[in-house]
Amino acid sequence: MPKAIIDIKDLSFIFDDGFRGLNHISLSINQGEFIILAGKNGSGKTTFLRHLNGLLMPTSGTIRVNGLEISKHLIETRKTVGMVFQDPDTQMVGDTVFDEVAFGPENLKITRARIKEIVTKVLETLNLFHLKDRNPSTLSGGEKRKVAIAGILVMDPQVIVFDEPFSNLDYPGILQVLATIMDLHRAGQTVMIATHDIEPVIFEATRMIIMEKGSVKEDDVPLNLVGRLESYGVREPCFSKFGLEPQSWQK
Amino acid sequence: MAEITPFTYRPGDSILHLLDTRLKFFIISLVNISMLPAGFISTGFYFFMLLFFFKKTGLRFFSMLSNMKFFLILLVFVFLARAFTITGDTVFSSFGVTVSNQGLAEGGMVAFKFFLIMLTGIIFSATTKPSSVKTAVQWFLKPVPFVPEKRVAVMISLALCFMPVILRQAKEVSDAQKARCAHLQKNPIRKTIGIVLPLLKKTFLSADNLILAMESRCYSDDRTDPEFNPSGKERGFFFGSIAVSICLILF
């Protein structure tokens, strides 16, 4: 039995205007998993992810991270569950790549010397060190996403959650971000990705959750679900449409 | 995006690049204030000193001049205004305006001093990283009561980081409007509103996302202190600048 990091019991969420965002969701996220969260626009993916690190609080139900109730342990939760947002432009806070990545550790009051050490290490791991003095808003789309990932990675989270990491990227940009995410997973990181384009990640994923109207409709190994994707408004990957073997996008 | 204006930072490792930013702030304020009463000789001397530092920092003086032509035009107006309004020994007079000797000298001097202050500013901004301006401001604000200096520093770095994003969005909005023939609109007020409203909307949406991103990275006002890397030459520059400003005041 793998170790559950996040444990969700009967989670429901109702927006201020009465709209039912999430509907009785129960599941757990285990160490080492690579989960695709699929579903069409407005199915509740973003709403769900925001619950995982306490940006939204459940209307009913509970979420525990490493056994701790989220609402009472916000800082621990946010250190354990890192979140990479959809639009990198609006999540940058530093005026240089280095400062941007150092923002999280500074909030935790880690010492300056230690910050230097860990930021340098993360930038080197992600091959970003040569960009450390650039203003993040002048980078390419793929580089920006990688900087956003670095800013989360530096907090050493147990789970990294990505909301649409491939949107607005060209093909080389997608490959760049994909390679980064895959490396993380292979190094033992637990990963969850919300996306409506599952083609790039399906080869690597260990599990796929399909949402519709705020409910979890399917939760299984990805290859068992590919045939049913289109009924939920998610494009079926080409390989399965044409009856081929799944192939990694990575060269 | 990186348009070259005279006031952009240019990476380098000259002595002025390495000098502690707090000291640079101090020197600039000191010298620029002592410039007010300065006479012709010491101002000329200061000009040659600036030329020397221009050379040291690898900035090109004449390309710099061509970048600031609008400012130079402004200086011409300052000069003319002085020349026409100050009375004294008449040089020539026609159409009811009189130009005096004293007016010419005074106007020339004022315009020249403005020019030197401008050059000082250019050298400062070309050799100082925006991020270290931020840490220096934070340091100066620390003894000021009721000012949350760490929050101010975060605000400055947000401004630096978001400026290019907002400029790019402004361009997008204006292009989108042009594509729908907004340039046929001759009323400048309507035209401006057409651009400002969508831009504000975008900016507020970005701000919402930004707040979430900062929160998920554990934002707090109680952050790691900034760090300064003095070059070791600070003492010399400190006394040197005091000597220069005494000269400026005396001669």
Ligand SMILES: Nc1ncnc2c1ncn2[C@@H]1O[C@H](COP(=O)(O)OP(=O)(O)OP(=O)(O)O)[C@@H](O)[C@H]1O
């Ligand atoms: N603040 C809000 N108030 C009311 N309803 C909201 C609010 N935010 C989102 N919603 C609604 O909640 C539903 C789920 O939105 P969510 O952003 O979670 O979907 P999503 O699956 O992430 O979609 P996308 O693929 O477009 O990102 C949508 O129908 C949306 O209209």
Ligand SMILES: [Mg+2]
């Ligand atoms: Mg979404």
